[in-house]
Amino acid sequence: MGMRIVIAKPGLDGHDRGAKVIARALRDAGHEVIYTGLRRKPSEIARVVMDEDAVAVGLSTLSGAHNVLIPKVCEELIANDMSDVVVFAGGIIPENDRENLYSIGVRAIFGPGTSTSSIIEFLDKVSERKKENLEVGVGQNSGWRWD
Amino acid sequence: MNIIASIKLAKEGNRRELAKLLSSIESGIKVPVESSNPWVLGVTGPPGVGKSTLIGAMTEEWVSRGERVAVLAVDPSSPKSGGALLADRMRMSTADSSSSVFVRSLATRNHPGGLIPFLDPMINLLGSCGWSRIIIETVGGGQSEIRIVAFADRVMLVDGPDRGDIIQAEKAGIMELADLVVVNKSDIPNSLHVSNSIKDSLNYSGNDDRPVLLTSAINNDGISELIDAVEVLEVNNERAPLRFKERLLSGWDYLLLSNPLLSDILLDLESGAINLEEAIERLHQS
Numbered sequence: 067m068g069m070r071i072v073i074a075k076p077g078l079d080g081h082d083r084g085a086k087v088i089a090r091a092l093r094d095a096g097h098e099v100i101y102t103g104l105r106r107k108p109s110e111i112a113r114v115v116m117d118e119d120a121v122a123v124g125l126s127t128l129s130g131a132h133n134v135l136i137p138k139v140c141e142e143l144i145a146n147d148m149s150d151v152v153v154f155a156g157g158i159i160p161e162n163d164r165e166n167l168y169s170i171g172v173r174a175i176f177g178p179g180t181s182t183s184s185i186i187e188f189l190d191k192v193s194e195r196k197k198e199n200l201e202v203g204v205g206q207n208s209g210w211r212w213d
Numbered sequence: 214m215n216i217i218a219s220i221k222l223a224k225e226g227n228r229r230e231l232a233k234l235l236s237s238i239e240s241g242i243k244v245p246v247e248s249s250n251p252w253v254l255g256v257t258g259p260p261g262v263g264k265s266t267l268i269g270a271m272t273e274e275w276v277s278r279g280e281r282v283a284v285l286a287v288d289p290s291s292p293k294s295g296g297a298l299l300a301d302r303m304r305m306s307t308a309d310s311s312s313s314v315f316v317r318s319l320a321t322r323n324h325p326g327g328l329i330p331f332l333d334p335m336i337n338l339l340g341s342c343g344w345s346r347i348i349i350e351t352v353g354g355g356q357s358e359i360r361i362v363a364f365a366d367r368v369m370l371v372d373g374p375d376r377g378d379i380i381q382a383e384k385a386g387i388m389e390l391a392d393l394v395v396v397n398k399s400d401i402p403n404s405l406h407v408s409n410s411i412k413d414s415l416n417y418s419g420n421d422d423r424p425v426l427l428t429s430a431i432n433n434d435g436i437s438e439l440i441d442a443v444e445v446l447e448v449n450n451e452r453a454p455l456r457f458k459e460r461l462l463s464g465w466d467y468l469l470l471s472n473p474l475l476s477d478i479l480l481d482l483e484s485g486a487i488n489l490e491e492a493i494e495r496l497h498q499s
Contacts, residue, residue, distance in 0.1 A: 068296050070236075093296035098320045103303025110309035114302070117315055119232040147229055 068097035069121040069193060074111045075104045076139060079129035084157060088124060091182035097189070108135060112142035115151055122152035122192060124185075132159050133166070140171050140204050149205025152192050154212075156180070171204035174212035188212045216244060223342050228315065231342055235317055238334045251340025253347045254443060255362030257387060258371035260352050263397040267371060267430040268348055269305030274440045275346050276313045283315040283344035284308070285335060287328060287351045287361055290320040297321075301350060315344060321357070329463040332364045359387055363459030366448045371395045372411070374404035390455055392423060392446050399427040399434055474499050 073089045075082055082104055089099045100118045102111060115123050123143075125136055136155055143151050155167065156176040164175050174188045191212065192202055201208035216237070223231040238244050258264050265286065272282045286301035297320035302308045308316040321328055332349070339347050349365050351358040362368050370391035375398075388394075394415075396408040408427050415421040424442045428435035469475070478495055481487045487495070 068294075089298055089300075093291060093298045094294050096294045096296045098290075098297045098299060098318075100318050101298065101300040101303060102309070103300070106309060113309050116229050117232050117317060119236045 068092075068095065069189065070098045070100065070118060071189070072100045072102065072111070072115050072118060072120045072123040074102040074106055074114065074123055074125055074139075076106055076108055076111060076125055076127060076135040077129060077131050078105060079127055079131070080104060081128045081157075082126070084128070085124075085126040088126070088156065088182065088185065091186065092189070095186045095189070108138035108142050111139050112146055112148065115143065115148060116146060120151065121196070122154065122189065125153065125155045126157050127155065127159070128157040130158070132157070133163055136167055136172060137170050144171075144205040148203075150203035152202055153204045154185075154188065156185075168211050171206075173202060173204075173210065216242070220244065220246060220338075223338070226343070231315070231338070232317070234338055235335055238331050238338065239319070239322075241331075244334060244338060246334070246338050246341050249337050249340030251336050251347050252345060253336055253349065253365040253367070255349045255351070255365030255368045256371060257351045257353070257358050257362045257368070259373070262371050262373035263430050264350055264352070264371050265301040265304035267395065267397050267428060268350055269308065270428075270430040270433055270436045271440060271443075272305060272314055272348075273307055273433075274436050276307065276311060278440070280346045281313045281315075281344050282346045282348065283317070283339045284348045284350060285317055285319055285332075285339075287319045287321060287349065289352075290322050295322070315339070329360060329364075330467055332361065336364065359390060360459055360463045362387075363390060363456045363463070366456070367392050367443065367446045368452075368456070369393045369395060369443065371397055372407065373398050374401045374407050390452055390459070392450065392452060393442060394423065394425045395428055395439060396425070397428050397430055399429040400432055469496065472496060472499060 071092055073085050075085055089101050092099045100114065100120060102114055111123065125139060127135060140153055153172050154174040155172050159175055159177060167175060176185055195202040202210060219230045219234055223234055234244050256264055256268060268284060275282050288297055288299050288301065290297045299318035299320060302316045302318060305316060307314050319328060336347055349362060351361045368390045370387055374396060394411055396404050398404055404427055408425050412425045415423060426435060426439050426442060428439055474496065478492050482492050
C-alpha cells in the first residue's frame with residue numbers, strides 16, 4: 067500500500083514539468099499523489115496536506131524563492147498540528163542553501179539530474195521509519211536526512 | 214486518540230480530525246456516527262468537459278449563499294501499480310483557502326467493490342460535521358461511475374460542446390439516472406446546438422421535463438441559475454427506484470467479491486469442474 071503524497075508548487079513559479087514527472091513516477095510506484103497545480107500559497111499547501119490527510123509533501127521550486135517559501139510551508143505545517151508530515155523538496159536549490167532547509171525540517175532535497183528511483187527509495191525509507199516509529203516529520207527533531 | 218474523541222473534535226470543526234476520520238473509513242474502520250440525513254449531489258460526465266471547474270464555480274456560489282460545501286473527488290487507481298494521480302482540486306479555486314470548503318480526493322483503490330462500502334459512512338460523517346452541500350465527483354460514464362453517483366440523491370450529468378452527440382451518454386445508461394443535464398463551455402459556439410439536441414432527445418421519450426442548462430464555468434456564466442435549478446430538484450422522483458437499485462447492486466457485488474469461497478469457485482470454474490449455474494448455486498447457498 068502506497069502513501070498519500072501532496073506534490074505542490076509554492077509561489078510565483080510557472081515551471082511544472084518537473085513536478086508532473088515526479089507525480090507520475092510516484093503514482094507508478096503505487097502512491098496516491100495529489101497535485102496542487104501552480105502558484106499556491108504556503109498556507110494553501112498546508113490546507114491541502116491537512117484535508118487530504120497526506121503523509122508527505124514534495125515542494126517543487128525553480129524560481130529562487132526557496133529560502134522564503136519552503137520555511138513558510140514548514141512553519142504552517144508545524145503551527146497546524148502537522149509536525150509528523152514529511153517535507154521534501156526539489157528543483158533549483160543551490161548547495162549553499164540546503165543546510166538551512168535541512169535544519170528547519172526538510173528531509174530530502176533533490177536537484178537536477180536526480181533519477182526518479184532515488185526519490186522512490188527515499189519514500190520507502192520514510193515509510194520504514196514511520197513503521198518503526200522513528201522521527202521523520204517536519205517538526206520532529208531527529209536530524210535524520212536523506213543523502 | 215480514540216475514535217469517539219476524534220468524532221467530537223471533527224463535529225466541532227476540527228478539519229485535521231475530519232480528514233483523519235475519512236482515512237480511517239477508507240481503511241475499513243467503522244466510525245460510529247448517527248445518520249445525518251445529508252444533502253448530496255452526484256456529478257459525472259466524460260473527461261475534459263469541465264466537471265471540476267464547474268464544481269469549483271458552483272462551490273463559490275453556494276458559499277456566497279451561506280452553505281458549507283464538501284467535495285469528494287473520485288479518480289481511478291492504476292490497476293497496474295495501485296497508485297493514483299489525483300488532481301481535481303487544482304481546478305477548484307477556493308478549495309485550498311475558504312473555511313467553508315472541504316475537498317477530499319479519493320482513489321478508487323483496488324478494493325473489491327471499489328469505494329462503495331465507504332461512501333455512505335463518509336457522506337454521513339461529512340453531513341454530521343455540518344457540511345450542508347456534499348458533492349461526489351466521478352469521471353467517465355461507465356458502470357462503476359454510475360454506481361458511485363447513485364449514492365447521491367441528486368445526479369447531475371455534465372457534457373461539453375465538442376463531444377458529438379449525447380448518444381454516448383445514453384449508451385452508458387447515465388442519462389436514465391440524471392436529474393439534470395449541464396452543457397458546460399457555453400462560450401464555445403457549438404454548445405447551444407448540443408443543449409438543444411439533448412433537449413430533443415429527452416423529448417422523444419414523451420413528457421420529460423428534466424432541466425438542460427448551459428454554463429461557462431470559467432466565465433461564471435449560468436452558475437447562479439444552475440444552483441437555483443439544483444436547489445429545487447425533487448429527490449423523490451421516478452428515478453429514485455433506479456438509484457436504489459444501483460446501490461443495492463453495489464452492495465450485492467461487494468458481498469460477492471468479498472465472499473471467502475470466491476477464489477475456490479473461480480478455480481473450479483476455470484478447470485471445468487463446475488459450470489456457471491453450479492457456481493451461482495454454491496454462492497447462493499453459502
